[in-house]
Amino acid sequence: xxxxxxxxxxxxxxxxxxxxxxxxxxxxxxxxxxxxxxxxxxxxxxxxxxxxxxxxxxxxxxxxxxxxxxxxxxxxxxxxxxxxxxxxxxxxxxxxxxxxxxxxxxxxxxxxxxxxxxxxxxxxxxxxxxxxxxxxxxxxxxxxxxxxxxxxxxxxxxxxxxxxxxxxxxxxxxxxxxxxxxxxxxxxxxxxxxxxxxxxxxxxxxxxxxxxxxxxxxxxxxxxxxxxxxxxxxxxxxxxxxxxxxxxxxxxxxxxxxxxxxxxxxxxxxxxxxxxxxxxxxxxxxxxxxxxxxxxxxxxxxxxxxxxxxxxxxxxxxxxxxxxxxxxxxxxxxxxxxxxxxxxxxxxxxxxxxxxxxxxxxxxxxxxxxxxxxxxxxxxxxxxxxxxxxxxxxxxxxxxxxxxxxxxxxxxxxxxxxxxxxx
Amino acid sequence: xxxxxxxxxxxxxxxxxxxxxxxxxxxxxxxxxxxxxxxxxxxxxxxxxxxxxxxxxxxxxxxxxxxxxxxxxxxxxxxxxxxxxxxxxxxxxxxxxxxxxxxxxxxxxxxxxxxxxxxxxxxxxxxxxxxxxxxxxxxxxxxxxxxxxxxxxxxxxxxxxxxxxxxxxxxxxxxxxxxxxxxxxxxxxxxxxxxxxxxxxxxxxxxxxxxxxxxxxxxxxxxxxxxxxxxxxxxxxxxxxxxxxxxxxxxxxxxxxxxxxxxxxxxxxxxxxxxxxxxxxxxxxxxxxxxxxxxxxxxxxxxxxxxxxxxxxxxxxxxxxxxxxxxxxxxxxxxxxxxxxxxxxxxxxxxxxxxxxxxxxxxxxxxxxxxxxxxxxxxxxxxxxxxxxxxxxxxxxxxxxxxxxxxxxxxxxxxxxxxxxxxxxxxxxxxxxxxxxxxxxxxxxxxxxxxxxxxxxxxxxxxxxxxxxxxxxxxxxxxxxxxxxxxxxxxxxxxxxxxxxxxxxx
Numbered sequence: 001x002x003x004x005x006x007x008x009x010x011x012x013x014x015x016x017x018x019x020x021x022x023x024x025x026x027x028x029x030x031x032x033x034x035x036x037x038x039x040x041x042x043x044x045x046x047x048x049x050x051x052x053x054x055x056x057x058x059x060x061x062x063x064x065x066x067x068x069x070x071x072x073x074x075x076x077x078x079x080x081x082x083x084x085x086x087x088x089x090x091x092x093x094x095x096x097x098x099x100x101x102x103x104x105x106x107x108x109x110x111x112x113x114x115x116x117x118x119x120x121x122x123x124x125x126x127x128x129x130x131x132x133x134x135x136x137x138x139x140x141x142x143x144x145x146x147x148x149x150x151x152x153x154x155x156x157x158x159x160x161x162x163x164x165x166x167x168x169x170x171x172x173x174x175x176x177x178x179x180x181x182x183x184x185x186x187x188x189x190x191x192x193x194x195x196x197x198x199x200x201x202x203x204x205x206x207x208x209x210x211x212x213x214x215x216x217x218x219x220x221x222x223x224x225x226x227x228x229x230x231x232x233x234x235x236x237x238x239x240x241x242x243x244x245x246x247x248x249x250x251x252x253x254x255x256x257x258x259x260x261x262x263x264x265x266x267x268x269x270x271x272x273x274x275x276x277x278x279x280x281x282x283x284x285x286x287x288x289x290x291x292x293x294x295x296x297x298x299x300x301x302x303x304x305x306x307x308x309x310x311x312x313x314x315x316x317x318x319x320x321x322x323x324x325x326x327x328x329x330x331x332x333x334x335x336x337x338x339x340x341x342x343x344x345x346x347x348x349x350x351x352x353x354x355x356x357x358x359x360x361x362x363x364x365x366x367x368x369x370x371x372x373x374x375x376x377x378x379x380x381x382x383x384x385x386x387x388x389x390x391x392x393x394x395x396x397x398x399x400x401x402x403x404x405x406x407x408x409x410x411x412x413x414x415x416x417x418x419x420x421x422x423x
Numbered sequence: 424x425x426x427x428x429x430x431x432x433x434x435x436x437x438x439x440x441x442x443x444x445x446x447x448x449x450x451x452x453x454x455x456x457x458x459x460x461x462x463x464x465x466x467x468x469x470x471x472x473x474x475x476x477x478x479x480x481x482x483x484x485x486x487x488x489x490x491x492x493x494x495x496x497x498x499x500x501x502x503x504x505x506x507x508x509x510x511x512x513x514x515x516x517x518x519x520x521x522x523x524x525x526x527x528x529x530x531x532x533x534x535x536x537x538x539x540x541x542x543x544x545x546x547x548x549x550x551x552x553x554x555x556x557x558x559x560x561x562x563x564x565x566x567x568x569x570x571x572x573x574x575x576x577x578x579x580x581x582x583x584x585x586x587x588x589x590x591x592x593x594x595x596x597x598x599x600x601x602x603x604x605x606x607x608x609x610x611x612x613x614x615x616x617x618x619x620x621x622x623x624x625x626x627x628x629x630x631x632x633x634x635x636x637x638x639x640x641x642x643x644x645x646x647x648x649x650x651x652x653x654x655x656x657x658x659x660x661x662x663x664x665x666x667x668x669x670x671x672x673x674x675x676x677x678x679x680x681x682x683x684x685x686x687x688x689x690x691x692x693x694x695x696x697x698x699x700x701x702x703x704x705x706x707x708x709x710x711x712x713x714x715x716x717x718x719x720x721x722x723x724x725x726x727x728x729x730x731x732x733x734x735x736x737x738x739x740x741x742x743x744x745x746x747x748x749x750x751x752x753x754x755x756x757x758x759x760x761x762x763x764x765x766x767x768x769x770x771x772x773x774x775x776x777x778x779x780x781x782x783x784x785x786x787x788x789x790x791x792x793x794x795x796x797x798x799x800x801x802x803x804x805x806x807x808x809x810x811x812x813x814x815x816x817x818x819x820x821x822x823x824x825x826x827x828x829x830x831x832x833x834x835x836x837x838x839x840x841x842x843x844x845x846x847x848x849x850x851x852x853x854x855x856x857x858x859x860x861x862x863x864x865x866x867x868x869x870x871x872x873x874x875x876x877x878x879x880x881x882x883x884x885x886x887x888x889x890x891x892x893x894x895x896x897x898x899x900x901x902x903x904x905x906x907x908x909x910x911x912x913x914x915x916x917x918x919x920x921x922x923x924x925x926x927x928x929x
Contacts, residue, residue, distance in 0.1 A: 061912060089915075091908030111911070114793045114823060134796045138786040146781045149664065158664075166919045171798040179796065180786060183635050185664030194919060360782040389782055 011071030027083030030299035034306035137176020155215035161190035165221030228257035238402035264400025304342030441534035633779030657693030668779030689713030800825030854882035
């Protein structure tokens with residue numbers, strides 16, 4: 001086989017087993033779909049792309065570093081393209097930087113900025129294709145302020161209660177919420193209180209929160225089942241407040257456990273499939289390939305990262321094997337320079353952070369940032385309603401059922417304000 | 424045989440000016456090609472001057488100050504008179520038309536495109552005017568700088584004076600913080616004043632952004648709190664919720680002028696800063712219980728260098744620039760300014776600003792890092808390391824993560840830190856300290872603190888016997904060189920998820 005038609009090995013570190021196996025399965029599907037599409041169009045400058053999957057199990061530092069070494073040493077991968085792995089805390093950057101290959105992930109971690117900026121030469125190939133966890137904080141504060149200031153919701157006070165899980169991600173988000181609150185007219189009346197997670201026992205802390213009579217309760221822990229129990233226990237004796245639950249509440253397993261209790265909950269994601277024409281078409285392709293039970297909104301992460309990488313490598317004149325620093329620097333340069341509109345919004349790498357910035361919190365231009373999407377569960381049997389930000393939202397906020405007895409805002413209608421089809 | 428004049432005709436066709444030669448009978452005797460290029464009129468030899476003039480007047484090719492026919496009559500009357508004028512052509516060119524009588528009683532007329540020359544002249548004139556305005560602006564700037572820098576400077580002087588005598592470390596830190604703010608306000612002020620100088624020269628463009636008005640109120644509070652307290656006045660801010668869309672720095676200039684005046688002219692009572700919702704915007708009001716302004720002076724207080732009668736007699740009077748600056752800035756921003764006053768009882772100055780888009784509102788620091796927002800931000804850690812270089816690099820790494828590092832070279836220094844009030848949430852100790860082991864130091868420190876402060880050992884000595892003894896003491900250990908991610912994980916677990924720290928000895 002000549003070099004020109006030899007497959008290009010691309011690694012993907014994915015939790016195929018362990019607690020995040022459901023997400024891992026979707027990341028794998030996203031990679032497969034992207035590679036199939038790319039290969040059907042001639043691969044990377046005529047060379048087929050060959051995905052190689054490494055299981056990161058429980059996503060500990062040892063497991064993820066082990067996976068990176070295995071991909072580099074055994075398979076000589078030119079790049080590692082992922083969804084996310086929680087837990088390795090950037091320790092996997094070391095073998096990748098030593099090999100000088102490209103690494104694209106969606107770990108949603110602020111420390112990515114720190115690591116890259118501590119030595120931009122060494123970490124030239126490390127890219128975070130979604131915004132850092134930190135941005136959840138100011139984004140959330142803006143969201144509740146927008147609900148308040150636009151008259152969609154009348155809070156009973158300016159009090160905000162913040163509960164955090166014990167993972168760095170949850171702590172960073174909770175602290176960021178607290179740090180931004182005052183600027184937008186909110187007072188932190190409780191927390192951020194760090195709860196040892198995982199846990200499904202929330203009654204004690206809910207009782208403490210209840211005593212502070214908040215207008216908003218935010219829980220930044222992110223395990224779907226834990227959050228479902230939180231919501232069920234909240235509903236045993238609801239408060240007159242908005243409930244925000246971090247990322248995990250987007251999962252099917254959340255509504256499966258919380259059932260009717262989930263209706264009204266607000267949840268957000270700094271990376272999620274859009275419901276515009278591009279997003280819809282992707283979802284249809286994804287489901288046609290992998291079956292109706294698939295979750296395109298998770299699979300889209302690795303899918304887009306793989307596509308973006310392939311275009312950049314083609315622009316650079318090809319990919320580089322481990323040790324080929326020169327070629328991979330060209331690929332990194334192309335990745336940084338190319339604004340890529342994925343099915344979940346724009347991937348544009350910040351020149352210093354090598355991470356995506358969120359819209360609208362950091363950039364006010366939707367063509368330059370990835371939308372931080374706010375959802376509300378309005379019907380637990382249906383997909384989540386996308387209620388902010390413009391121009392991507394498709395539904396409007398409604399008063400949660402536990403806040404009955406208050407003036408309801410105009411009911412959400414099936415009207416489609418943006419003229420999108422098939423919604 | 425060729426016409427001997429042909430080379431001359433050919434030459435005249437390419438001179439840069441259009442040329443028309445009229446005979447004594449007022450008929451056109453010659454026209455060159457350049458004229459046809461300048462003026463799109465059907466002109467041919469034999470055409471009468473009157474016809475030509477009316478045709479030009481009615482062609483709409485040229486823009487006339489008067490009625491076109493009147494112009495034509497004037498031109499016809501002036502046949503053969505030596506004269507020169509500039510005309511603006513519809514397409515934008517400026518054409519200089521020069522006519523001169525011939526000795527035969529006819530007339531030669533040239534049409535020269537002087538657009539570039541005129542443009543240069545205009546640019547030169549504008550540059551001269553700008554230079555003059557800048558000169559004037561400079562002197563205004565000096566006057567204004569003197570006026571506006573007094574406010575934060577006064578705060579700074581009071582703070583420095585109080586700080587010298589303050590023994591309480593907490594209060595001192597508060598005051599130093601306020602001094603820092605006052606200094607940065609002065610810095611901003613100088614920048615803003617420079618802009619005001621440019622404003623006069625018409626060179627300032629407001630930068631409209633959306634922001635939370637509360638952020639501005641907080642800055643004003645810090646800027647003026649001490650001055651108000653010195654005078655025994657109550658300064659109160661009723662902070663609204665709301666996003667406004669305007670130039671943040673210029674609005675701050677306007678409001679700080681209002682507040683400074685309110686404090687200056689109020690002897691008893693206080694100053695209240697608040698907002699009212701007004702249509703699609705917010706009216707920001709500064710209300711004082713001061714001496715008020717007479718009705719006949721209410722318009723004039725906004726004039727440059729105007730001071731009310733009482734103030735003119737005063738010792739510490741301003742220059743009468745503040746409100747004039749306000750007015751000019753408000754005009755530029757197109758924000759209405761209001762004044763209500765009751766003489767002897769107080770005044771209310773206000774400015775109305777439009778609401779902004781909350782999603783576009785600045786969130787302060789966008790250049791975030793772990794030092795500002797990481798999970799370890801502001802966590803106090805006590806580091807005991809006897810190697811100067813390692814202590815330095817470790818301190819640097821931990822600070823980058825936002826950790827408040829208290830570094831000690833040995834046990835004695837660490838104990839001293841502990842006894843002077845340092846209370847860390849975590850201890851990181853080297854194992855091989857000169858006379859003691861890190862395990863001993865941690866034990867001694869915990870005794871001082873009276874609690875089992877979470878702690879870890881770092882060591883270059885990977886000998887199993889050493890590691891065993893550390894683990895026996897119940898302490899987690901990292902081998903040097905320490906990998907930052909591993910240090911991060913262990914620190915996180917010790918601080919937030921102690922159950923994940925591996926049980927010692929296994």
